[in-house]
Amino acid sequence: MNSYTVQIASQAHFDLAESICNEMAESAKARGTGIAKRTPDYLQEKMSEGKAIIATDDVTGEFVGFCYIETWQHGKFVANSGLIVKPSHRQYGVAKAVKSKAFELSRSRFPDAKIIGITTSLAVMKINSDLGYEPTTFSELPVDDNFWKGCQSCVNYDILTRTERKICLCTGMIYDPNQASPKPESDEKWIFLKNLADFTQLKKIKEKLLMPFHKKGKSK
Numbered sequence: 001m002n003s004y005t006v007q008i009a010s011q012a013h014f015d016l017a018e019s020i021c022n023e024m025a026e027s028a029k030a031r032g033t034g035i036a037k038r039t040p041d042y043l044q045e046k047m048s049e050g051k052a053i054i055a056t057d058d059v060t061g062e063f064v065g066f067c068y069i070e071t072w073q074h075g076k077f078v079a080n081s082g083l084i085v086k087p088s089h090r091q092y093g094v095a096k097a098v099k100s101k102a103f104e105l106s107r108s109r110f111p112d113a114k115i116i117g118i119t120t121s122l123a124v125m126k127i128n129s130d131l132g133y134e135p136t137t138f139s140e141l142p143v144d145d146n147f148w149k150g151c152q153s154c155v156n157y158d159i160l161t162r163t164e165r166k167i168c169l170c171t172g173m174i175y176d177p178n179q180a181s182p183k184p185e186s187d188e189k190w191i192f193l194k195n196l197a198d199f200t201q202l203k204k205i206k207e208k209l210l211m212p213f214h215k216k217g218k219s220k
């Protein structure tokens, strides 16, 4: 794999917006999930606002990773959304580098905001956990309908509505700057989900409870 550069995206990256959108759509298709439709225009808007992080291949200039910042409730909550890494570049730490930069950007632009996310991805939970996020109940996430609109195209949306947004297959995570403890030492990392077996077990229990008629659930 060639070396890559992670930076705050700008207008110089506008021409990569379309391939990023395509990769997001392909990846959602492969995972069997729905996904909030992002358009190249929307990603370009984020780039021009300085609210997107991009990783590009140093040799080809192609995008290899991306995510952007969204805010709710007048900046009270911030999320680093739309994380995507090109399949050929996965498992090399690209997502970790992109999310770290997005976290740094979120902290500097919105120092008082709670940084939040919902996901079923173990990789994302692991990265978030290393950054200081903790698991949280959905009641601690924004009440703003616009936040939950992002879930509408997920195949499991009926669970979220059925439970009145109390629970779904995703785990909510939050970094609260007012309660943040110092970053854990490297050997103490990944406390929240000590191992894959715990997570898999938790996911199975959730699927049994929330999807009793489905053999296997897929989610974002």
Ligand SMILES: CC(C)(COP(=O)(O)OP(=O)(O)OC[C@H]1O[C@@H](n2cnc3c(N)ncnc32)[C@H](O)[C@@H]1OP(=O)(O)O)[C@@H](O)C(=O)NCCC(=O)NCCS
Pocket (backbone or CB within 6 Å): 027, 082, 083, 084, 085, 086, 089, 090, 091, 092, 093, 094, 095, 096, 097, 118, 119, 120, 121, 122, 123, 124, 126, 127, 220
């Ligand atoms: C999820 C995704 C962003 C991860 O990107 P990546 O660049 O491969 O992740 P990284 O290499 O930075 O891995 C970060 C950590 O997660 C772990 N990890 C990566 N993929 C994993 C997987 N499939 N299962 C379990 N752990 C995984 C890595 O081992 C690493 O842990 P470490 O810090 O202990 O080494 C990428 O697979 C992707 O784009 N998927 C499709 C889109 C998606 O699911 N986005 C997230 C929506 S919430």
